Amino acid sequence: MKSLAELQAIRDRVKNNVVVRENNEIDYRVVVGMATCGIAAGARPVLNACSEEVAKRNLHNVMVTQTGCIGICKFEPVVEVFEADGTKTTYVKMTAEKIVRVINDHIVNGNVVTEYTIGANA
Amino acid sequence: MQELSLNILDIAQNSVRAGASLVEISVVKNTAEKWLVITLEDNGCGMSEEQVKQVVDPFFTTRTTRKIGLGIPFFKMTAEMTGGSFYIQSTPGVGTKVAAEYCYEHLDMLPLGDVPSTIITLISGSPEIDFVYRYEVDGRSFILDTREVRQMLEGVDIASNEILTFLRQMMEENIGEIDLQVQ
Numbered sequence: 001m002k003s004l005a006e007l008q009a010i011r012d013r014v015k016n017n018v019v020v021r022e023n024n025e026i027d028y029r030v031v032v033g034m035a036t037c038g039i040a041a042g043a044r045p046v047l048n049a050c051s052e053e054v055a056k057r058n059l060h061n062v063m064v065t066q067t068g069c070i071g072i073c074k075f076e077p078v079v080e081v082f083e084a085d086g087t088k089t090t091y092v093k094m095t096a097e098k099i100v101r102v103i104n105d106h107i108v109n110g111n112v113v114t115e116y117t118i119g120a121n122a
Numbered sequence: 123m124q125e126l127s128l129n130i131l132d133i134a135q136n137s138v139r140a141g142a143s144l145v146e147i148s149v150v151k152n153t154a155e156k157w158l159v160i161t162l163e164d165n166g167c168g169m170s171e172e173q174v175k176q177v178v179d180p181f182f183t184t185r186t187t188r189k190i191g192l193g194i195p196f197f198k199m200t201a202e203m204t205g206g207s208f209y210i211q212s213t214p215g216v217g218t219k220v221a222a223e224y225c226y227e228h229l230d231m232l233p234l235g236d237v238p239s240t241i242i243t244l245i246s247g248s249p250e251i252d253f254v255y256r257y258e259v260d261g262r263s264f265i266l267d268t269r270e271v272r273q274m275l276e277g278v279d280i281a282s283n284e285i286l287t288f289l290r291q292m293m294e295e296n297i298g299e300i301d302l303q304v305q
Contacts, residue, residue, distance in 0.1 A: 001295050001296060001299060002288070002291055002292040002295050002296070003292070004270060004271065004274055004292070006288070007271065007274045007275065007285070007288065008274065010284050010285060010288050011274065011275050011276065011278050011285075013284065014278050014279070014282050014284050014285060015278050034131075034135065034243070034247065035132075035135070036132050036191075036192050036193045036196065037192075039123065039128050039131055039132050040123050040128065040132075040196075044128065044131065044239060044240070044243055047243060047246075048239065048242075048243070051246065051283060051286075052283075054283075055283035064246075065247070066243075066246075066247040068135075068139075
């Protein structure tokens, strides 16, 4: 069974990676709404899938963060993608599967997934 | 909310917003007497007596954007649905403690759900805050204390994915072991 003692090895591995990462600029900020409305609609699995996909693809230029209620509760789970130039894309009614596609298509390849945006769902 | 772990996540976010530096979450179960208690305790800004009275009212919120706040009312409801009860106690400048007691064999008992996932979400969202999670069944317990984790990490970011993955697995294994021993 795992215990805290095993953290030592992982810590050293992470430490080495951090040195490489330090110079990275953030190009994309992915914000997941995590208020009562978001959580009830399924934001936790969306956030987890998002963090996992970003880690799996080693996307050091992407920051995943949480926020409170964005104000459009009936469209939750809501995910906002902010680009370095200030552009914002609002994705609505997200799922763990949809967020993986957003990361692949939008963040990695630069193509907004129009069908998941609020414009296509309102 | 489909599972109690989501209510825990929701209520703990209030502690984060209250400026807490330490949030203690516990799930304690007694299989002989068939009860389960969830508590959340923080050292945040606390609330006045009047605010404590209002907080169980869905039409009260400190938010200025809208007039409703459902977090505490939902949590209270999950306990009362099972014939259990709900307590909230708060002192301005000291902190807040919330407890929900469940009769877990009641038909309307919601599943506890994935609490490790809630804890990981909290740590990743607020890496500057310390969280303690205690899971206890009939006196056997497992405790995750991020203050202990931090000591081991020597300055490495607790919110890095490798560390969070490890912490999640450690919680799942230890909790699974306790549940196994009880059966």
